Amino acid sequence: MQALFSQALPAQIMLIRRPPDIKTSDITNEHLYWSRREWLAGVGFGVAGAALGPELATATGTARQDDDKLTPYEHVTGYNNFYEFGTDKGDPKANAHTLKPRPWSLQVEGDVKRPATYDLDDLFRGMGVQERVYRLRCVEAWSMVIPWSGYPLADVIRKLEPGTKAKYVAFTTLLDPKQMPGQRSRVLDWPYIEGLRMDEAMHPLTLLVTGVYGKPLPNQNGAPVRLVVPWKYGFKGIKSIVKLAFVEKQPETSWNISAPNEYGFYANVNPTVDHPRWSQQSERRIGELFRRKTMPFNGYGDQVAGLYTGMDLRKYY
């Protein structure tokens, strides 16, 4: 409903700002809603595929091993690390109903031509939604295969036009203990913060995700917008983003502040660099009993290894 109005009827955008107690499904027939969204998503993917050429479209859209089966929706949305709603894997699903993902503002600041606070739907207007099936490798040595939908971060960055001093992008999650009760516990320094080097942020694999399995992102997965960087450990995928800052210095990141010897800034999936407390050589795919080998850069090395030429990845873990 919201997406449709913002796409099709921008003049009536005020309609979005209605009391939150009316469900989308009360207004638009759910089946119709989903079929329209799927159609939009399909168009988006087609356009992107045509623009990027066949090789890259294959690489970004469907780069999968033969045995990369989609992780079931119930696990993708029921087994989450989102400490803002509790530290158990089931806590986010149980507690995230307090988060209000609309209306949502995204503040853009730093060395950028268009610093402003954007309504999320305005920011993405005119951009095609893309579907991407990515492996997700958690630093805890489990993994999933997830069909995301969203927008390449590079497209958003180009739209915002950063300046020459913008060497990094810093991301910030919402800070609001009323909506995120886990923030009342001091388990991490809130709000959660993350960052990418500009070339990582501009890489075509890097996605601002707004949906999963063709549906809007559930709160527990980081609604309404989160980052997905498939060659990095999952904790780089900051959720419920409220701020993008274009900065000159390498930004601080939450897990690095919390345990600098265990979690680095780069956090590229790397089977040869162990976590101090466990090996990263193998992982367990959710739903499977036995482990499988972890691939360098989570299997996306062909596309991203060049970003790190000449860097000692043991030092910059």
Place this chain on the structure above:
Amino acid sequence: MASRRADWVPWAKVLVWAAALVPLAVLLWDATHGGLDAEPVKDIQHRTGKTALVLLLITLANTPMRRATGQGTLVRFRRLTGLFAFFYACLHFGSYLLFDLQFAFGDLAEDVLKRPWITIGFTVFLILLTLAVTSPKVMVRRLGGRRWHALHRLIYVAGIGTVLHFYLSVKKDVTVPLQFAALLAVVLVARMAVAAHDRRKRALRPSRDVT
């Protein structure tokens, strides 16, 4: 009195057996009915580990409980709960050997040498194994009561080691390990109070002999 005691102990042992097997029954039921969480191996390891720890704490609490309640008969349940703690420790360690290592013993050696929390967990397992092997009455006789008691004091090392192993294994939120640490502290303090009381009594006895 003696005959009445004999009356209820076997029945109580049946109850202890049944209670101690409940976590395994629930685990097997969940495993066959889709009740394990998205990472079933982690779930199995966490459940068997926690059950082993609980049974270890119950075993450690045996002596203080016995003294506090005056129910000397409780000692007849100590070996049983201790062996069940070992049983769950075997399931815990076994699931790690099978699912995580697939019996690659080189990887086990690497884990034990490189990762302190696994070093500690593995040490605890060896202690429990030793105590289980020396638990039959025939072993008590063979070792001699004094040596047997000295050996079985390792149960305290096992208790402390298990809580430490749990604490170190957790990524960030150590609430539950700390709760277990508090329980362990209560049990150990109670045990030390019993020991202090015994020492005082022993110190008093010779002076009574003199007078």
